Amino acid sequence: MAYQEIAMQREEGEELxxxxxxxxxxxxxxxxxQLLGERRWDSLAKASGLKRSGKSCRLRxxxxxxxxxxxGQISIEEENIILELHERWGNKWSKIARRFPGRTDNExxxxxxxxxxxKLAQGQEGKSQYxxxxxKGDFLFETKNESxxxxxxxxxxxxxxxxxxxxxxxxxxxxxxxxxxxxSSADFALTSSPYENRLSDWISEYSxxxxxxxxxxxxxxxxxxxxxYLECWTAPDYSYTWDCSGSLWDxx
DNA sequence: AACTGTTGCAACCGCAACTAT
DNA sequence: TATAGTTGCGGTTGCAACAGT
Numbered sequence: 492m493a494y495q496e497i498a499m500q501r502e503e504g505e506e507l508x509x510x511x512x513x514x515x516x517x518x519x520x521x522x523x524x525q526l527l528g529e530r531r532w533d534s535l536a537k538a539s540g541l542k543r544s545g546k547s548c549r550l551r552x553x554x555x556x557x558x559x560x561x562x563g564q565i566s567i568e569e570e571n572i573i574l575e576l577h578e579r580w581g582n583k584w585s586k587i588a589r590r591f592p593g594r595t596d597n598e599x600x601x602x603x604x605x606x607x608x609x610k611l612a613q614g615q616e617g618k619s620q621y622x623x624x625x626x627k628g629d630f631l632f633e634t635k636n637e638s639x640x641x642x643x644x645x646x647x648x649x650x651x652x653x654x655x656x657x658x659x660x661x662x663x664x665x666x667x668x669x670x671x672x673x674x675s676s677a678d679f680a681l682t683s684s685p686y687e688n689r690l691s692d693w694i695s696e697y698s699x700x701x702x703x704x705x706x707x708x709x710x711x712x713x714x715x716x717x718x719x720y721l722e723c724w725t726a727p728d729y730s731y732t733w734d735c736s737g738s739l740w741d742x743x
Numbered sequence: 744a745a746c747t748g749t750t751g752c753a754a755c756c757g758c759a760a761c762t763a764t
Numbered sequence: 765t766a767t768a769g770t771t772g773c774g775g776t777t778g779c780a781a782c783a784g785t
Contacts, residue, residue, distance in 0.1 A: 509755070510778085533770070549771075550754065585773060596773075597753075605751055 508542040512551055516541055520548055521556055554595045561593035565602050573599060574607060 512520075523539040529552065532545030541548065565573070569591060576587045584603075588596040 511753075511780090531770080544755095545770080546756090547754075553772095554753075582774065600774075601752055 506542070507544050507547075509547070512555075516543070517551070517556055520551060524552055524556075554597050559593055560595065561591075565594075565598075565606075569594075570602075570607065573603060577603060577607075 508516075519539055519541055520543075523535055523541075527535050527538065532549040534545070536543050536545040536548045539548075543551075572590065573587060576590060580586055582600075584596040584600040588594055588599045591599065
């Protein structure tokens with residue numbers, strides 16, 4: 492059945508439901524996602540007869556109904572990684588969440604706000620206003636409004652050092668290779684569009700792959716060597732290293 | 744038991760970027 | 765090329781559950 496055709500099943504101008512989802516709504520959404528796939532959420536919402544917006548359906552699916560989601564408590568290990576990644580990337584929740592299979596950005600964001608921010612704040616007595624703001628997770632966005640926090644301070648605090656999260660993120664240092672080209676991981680890390688995040692992730696995953704391969708060939712290979720290995724990424728012509736024919740949105 | 748304040752989390756909103764026509 | 769539609773993200777809100785009085 493064509494989308495246009497089945498979309499007619501919901502009446503025009505009908506008031507949309509908001510708030511908590513009912514069990515039958517969940518069941519209906521699941522069956523229609525299985526039928527139509529995880530795309531065209533507006534059409535899917537109409538076709539299903541659910542009095543919900545496509546946006547609401549998408550959110551419900553991604554945050555609650557999607558298979559392989561972990562709903563359990565966040566472990567100490569996960570908590571430590573969240574702290575480190577937040578220190579590095581700021582409030583890039585979707586980016587952080589991609590490091591936790593089965594966890595959603597919403598879940599991690601909520602966990603940060605309700606548990607970690609409070610925990611950090613408890614250890615912040617006697618620190619500067621800037622450090623307190625940073626602990627609250629708001630400091631990155633204040634720079635947009637020309638806050639009192641100097642940009643350079645902000646940048647160095649978010650990605651200036653290399654903590655133990657490198658184990659997770661990959662050992663290749665972008666900072667080493669970026670000087671000549673004027674391009675660094677930070678250029679990606681501080682952006683927010685899905686496209687840029689996707690690119691950023693691809694690069695970090697690519698770095699991991701290269702490092703793994705190098706480790707396989709030579710256990711003691713240096714970061715500098717790895718950086719030069721990555722030079723292709725800073726070359727003006729990206730077509731040498733990246734086949735752009737596929738969709739960036741294809742996460743599979 | 745009844746009321747009030749706090750907490751945790753699901754869901755919504757606005758916006759930016761991408762895609763389709 | 766223009767524009768409408770769709771998707772993804774981060775910030776915020778609303779409300780149920782719980783704790784304290």
